[in-house]
Amino acid sequence: MGGALVVYESMFGNTRAVAEAVATGMARVAPGDAVDVIEVGTAPALAAVDADLLVIGAPTHAFGLSRPTTRSDAAARTGTGVLSTTIGVREWLEHAGAPAALPADGATPARRGLPAAVFDTRVLRRNLPGHAADAIARRLRQLGLSLVTEPATFTVDGYTGPLLPGELDRARAWGEYLATLLRALPLLPEDAGATGARGRTETPGTGRSAPRTGRPASGTGPSAPGSPR
Ligand SMILES: Cc1cc2nc3c(=O)[nH]c(=O)nc-3n(C[C@H](O)[C@H](O)[C@H](O)COP(=O)(O)O)c2cc1C
Structure with a gap:
């Protein structure tokens, strides 16, 4: 694997923690390769991203990606300030x-065609529609990037968190999967994950979303952690 860039947005630190865990997982598989984690406000412009894989993560706000108003709302919930x-x-x-x-x-x-993967964080609540990661995925496809796997979701307890137990382990496992997948990329059809990137997987009995990672369409690549849809 070559270098990877993980760009995250985060208000209370949960999405940042997931971003760092994903990077840790990637580094486990490819210890010699650079994995940079950067807050979106200081990230280079997309066109200037020089990486073999771009990973983007954001918190779900008002059923999708945050806006200035929702970020103000988030800031009002904490006396210590927000990250993004x-x-x-x-x-x-x-x-x-x-x-x-x-x-x-x-x-x-x-x-x-730049390979990309996306994730979001959201609260544990059944039947709440909307995922920031789906909005990111749509935009990346419009821009011509290739999603290598389905969007992943990590769950927090309440708006400010913390992440539910086990979520950082899942994030590290997802990072390992991404690094493995990237190594196998020449074997995969372009935009392999995008073919199955609709819908989401619930972990039975928990009401919690499993990482919405899927198998590459060809079945020639590595298997995703968690349940394929
Ligand atoms: C203004 C606002 C709106 C939110 N809307 C949603 C929502 O529509 N669905 C959801 O699952 N979580 C929602 N949340 C919870 C966020 O997803 C949660 O705060 C986030 O995952 C925490 O990550 P962070 O610490 O990186 O900001 C909202 C949070 C805020 C502050």
Whole structure:
């Protein structure tokens, strides 16, 4: 695996903790490769991303990606301040411009077809619709990136967290899976995960979402942790 960049947005630290755990899992599989974790407000523009895999994570706000109003709402819930104070993933992706902003020939570091994976965090509540990761996935496809697997979700207890027990372990396992998948990429059809990226998996009996990771469509690559849909 070459280098990976994990870009996260986080208000209370839960999504950041998942991002760091994903990076830890990736480094376990590919210890010699760089895995950088960066808050979205200080991340390079998408077109300038120079990595073999881009991972993006964000908290679910109001059924999707945060907006300035929901981030203000989050800030009002804590006396200690929030982590992402400037922009969210929504704005970062909006600034990425039109799909043509990413050329196919790699004239800039990021290119159309750049492998990507997305995740979100959300609260433990049954039947609450909407996932930030689905919005990220849609936008990345519009921009021409290739999703290598289904969006993943990690669950927090209440708006400010903490993450439910076991979620950081799942995040590390997902990171290991991503690194393994990236190594197998030449074997996989383009945008393999995107073919199955709709819907989500519930862990039976818990009401908790399992990582919405799926198998590559070809079945030639590594298996995702958790239950395939
Ligand atoms: C303004 C606001 C709106 C939210 N809306 C949703 C929602 O629609 N669905 C959901 O599952 N969680 C929702 N949440 C909970 C967040 O997903 C939760 O705060 C987040 O996962 C915590 O991650 P963070 O610490 O990285 O910010 C909301 C939180 C805030 C502050």
